[in-house]
Amino acid sequence: MPKILIVGGGYAGFYTAWKLEKWLRAGEAEVTIVDPLPYMTYQPFLPEVAAGSIEPRHAVVAQRRHLKKTNVVTAKVTGIDHASKTATITPEVGEPWQFDYDVVVVTGGAVSRTFPIPGIADNAIGLKTIEEAVAIRDRVLTNFDKASNLPAGPERDRLLTFVVVGGGFAGIEVFAELRSFASSLLEFYPQLSFDDTHFHLIEAMGRIMPEVSLETSHWVIKHLAQRGAEIHLDTQLQSAVDGVIELSTGESFESDLIVWTAGVMANPAIVRTSDLPVEERGRIKTRADLRIGDEDDIVADAWAAGDISAVPDLTGGGVGGYCVPNAQHAVRQGKLLAKNIVAVLRGEEPKQYFHKNLGAVAGLGIGSGVFQSGKIALKGLIAWFAHRGYHGLAMPSWERKFRVFWGWWNNFFLGRDIVSLSALQQPRAAFEAFAARPKPAVAAAPAEPAAAPKAVKAPAKAKAEAKPKAEAAAAK
Structure with missing residues (x-):
């Protein structure tokens, strides 16, 4: 074969x-x-995973489970x-x-795809893998926990300032989903208010979401601004060293979470x-x-x-x-x-790939979305249903579809889970902190030095000769 x-x-x-x-x-x-990796990641769900709307394992498809006739090599x-x-x-x-x-x-x-911007390689995180989406979610939750114990000031502002670089579909979706997620968390943190959270999206071009019409993109910007999120157009990120964001417009602020979505x-x-x-x-x-x-x-x-x-x-x-x-x-x-x-x-000729774009659909947080197909544009709740319906049905296998839709159904009644599992990044830390270890070996005691030999008495004749010499020295 x-x-x-x-x-x-x-x-x-x-x-x-x-x-x-x-x-x-x-x-x-x-x-x-x-x-x-032993699984396929359904990447359109990564923004919702980052915002706690989808269980991470439900956004991936196990290869060995669904490729039953294929040799799977990890x-x-x-x-x-x-x-x-x-x-x-x-x-x-x-x-x-x-x-x-x-x-x-x-x-x-x-x-x-990144650019040699100082600080990006050391401080930013991408949105191409399920692990990155989970880390973003846990960072937001952990930062809320930390900020709730701090007084108003620079350190709390840093923890509650979230930055997304890139205004394409992935960037806008994760930006809007995180804004929605943060707003939903405030009821559990009475020490924090809406004004304590800050969201910035940085886009080098003069517009966002080139897949939709200019009018629709303007609606998205206005909609996000009403929800307390700021979009910086025609703006380049110049530095992110130590989390200090410096923009080409001269603005500067600090952030503890920088999500990079500016290209692949x-x-x-x-x-x-x-x-x-x-x-x-x-x-x-x-x-x-x-x-x-x-x-x-x-x-x-x-x-x-x-x-x-x-x-x-x-x-x-x-x-x-x-x-x-x-x-x-x-x-x-x-x-x-x-x-x-x-x-x-089988000796036949292959066909050419021809697919006309069906349109674009994006989720902007719970209850809000945008859809564009040709000149037809939908906004708000109906577009959000279109987004979930399209991607829910596009998920491979009925087993995965059922898990995703069941998770959405549960969240509708129970709300999003708000537990941070950031400790997963160092799962052995708690065990190591209290694990009993063998006692260090006791060093052997040093050997006692040999006894000094006893003094030997000088002969009487030598004593007699030494006595006049000592008296003479004393006289001098």
Whole structure:
């Protein structure tokens, strides 16, 4: 059987494997998926995870549970040599090994793209993983706990000042969700008031959310301003050293939580360790039929999809002529990629990827959202229902859908859970503090020095000779 290697288990990789299981005949091919994480993260839910509206484990999909016919390998692919059709697989424990394949599918996704701004690498946190979303949630809760014990002043302001960098969909959603989350927490902290909390979003461009109309983006800015959140347009972050935010406008304030959402880039750990062609922005060159290559050349038996690939947008609506890196494209590319692989294995021609953007929908906190499709724009509660309905149904597998909707239902009646589990980052701290340890070994006592020899009496003749000499010395 031909061996199909899928590099990366995100949207595109997971859906490719999931649909290959459905469409491949028994014995037609052997599929292996390799990813350092044993789950796929549904990233549109990360803002709600950060705001405590979704249980973190409900926003991820276990690969081993839902890919029952696929070989799941939890490890990193640290090299792809397509000339020899081998990949280097490096597990967290153990030695790397070479994997021989017949067909490779590169769906390694993207990572946060940052700029060399002082302090960002040391103080900011991204929003690409479930772990980052959980850490943001716990930081907000922990900061409220700390601030409630402090008098009004700079230290309390620092703990209750939250900054988001980047005004795209991810940035606006997490910004609005955190504002909603903080407002809901105030009833549990009578020592704090609404005016004690400060929210700042920093965007270098002159507008936010380019996926929606300018009118809709203006409504979002006004809506968030009414909720006590400030958006800085045409503003660049110049420094964040030690949490001190310095803006290009001259403003300066301190923050204990900086969330970075200002762009993504193709996963360099995969792109830079393969011999596959790469375009100028660091993405793998990919044709419209999802085979790696360009219009003139095709790399045989090599496919790519998702954020790591530069797939032409045949609708003409993409940025620079390519599909934008979002879940809407990655999911659909993964499904088509599986069909195309099966088609080529059976001697048929692959189809080109063509998907016209269905629109954009964003949650802005409990009971508020925004939806844009063409000239149709929805705002407020109805858009919030559209956001939850769309993403709830888009979650892979009915098992995951049920968990997400059940969590929302419970929160409607019981409210959001407000327990911080920040201690999870150092889970052994409490155990180590009180754990009994062996007593230190008692050092052996030093040996007693040997007894000094007894003085020997001088002979009488010597005493007699010494006595006149001593008297003479005394006389002098």
